[in-house]
Amino acid sequence: MATAYDTPQVLDRREGPYGEVVLRRHGELLQIIANGCFLMDTSDGRSERLLVDAALDALDSRPGPRVLIGGLGVGFSLAHATGNPRWGRITVVERERAVIDWHLGGPLSVLTGEALTDPRVQVVEADLIDYVNETSATFDALCLDIDNGPDWTVTEANENLYSPAGLASCTRVLAPGGVLAVWSAKPSPEFEGTLWNAGFQQVRTEEIPVARGVPDVVHLGVRPG
Structure with missing residues (x-):
């Protein structure tokens, strides 16, 4: 028998400086769509949590490490980071005002309501590339x-982040021995090579096991000490 959840329900649709962003509900899932491109949903979160854990594991034992989370999304990475008392300052950079609003009292607040009240957390509304520059x-x-x-970038300008110039900006804001962790919906051997060429060390890719299809991955590199 068909239900109302068989068809995605649009909860909010906004036109922002980078195009259209949509929040919709499909069954029990909340989904974010940007310019017609599916970005993420609340179905899993394993790879987003791996993004945070792999970065922390790659750090030395320095106290209260400071982390920048690029992209608020559905909030899995932020919620997971605040659940670990080892992290110090947690800065989240999100360019879409709509996404921030969906977490501040909107439908996504069920995932991040407590995280956003954590005194370690600061949310910055900005384009990530501009911010690191x-x-x-x-x-x-x-x-x-x-x-x-x-x-597979959301907007063409985002390609700059993964270029030698973009990685140089990331290096600039990383402390010596700091870790760059980049989420990807599929492995990118070419990006691994770009990380090596940009001077990162201990470059590797961690995968999330899946029953079939291409796994989500996290690309990692360490800035030399």
Whole structure:
């Protein structure tokens, strides 16, 4: 028997500076769509949690490491980071005002309501590329999840983040020995090579096991000490 959940229900649709963003409900899932491209939903979150854990595991034992989370999304990475008392300052950079609003009292607040009240958390409304180019802050880890991966960007301008110039900006805001972690919907050997060429060390890719299809991955690299 058909139900109302068989067809996705649009909860909010907004036109922002980077195009259209949509939040919709499909059954029990909440989904974010940007310019007609599916970005993420609330179905799993394993790879988003891996993004945070892999970065922390790659760090040395420095106290209270500072992390920049690039992209708020559905909030899995932020919620997971605040659940670990080892993290120090947690800065989240999100360019879409709509996404921030969906977490601040909107439908996604069920996932991040407590995380956003954590005193370690600061949410910055900005384009991530502009932020890393302009900020004077320094971080021990960058956990970036603003695209479907280095080879499948949401907007054309995002390609700059994965270029040698973009990685140089990431290096600039990373403390010595700091970790860059980049989420991707599929492995990118080419991006691994770009990380090596940009001077990162201990470059590797961690995968989330799946029953079939291409696994989500996290690309990792460490800035030399």
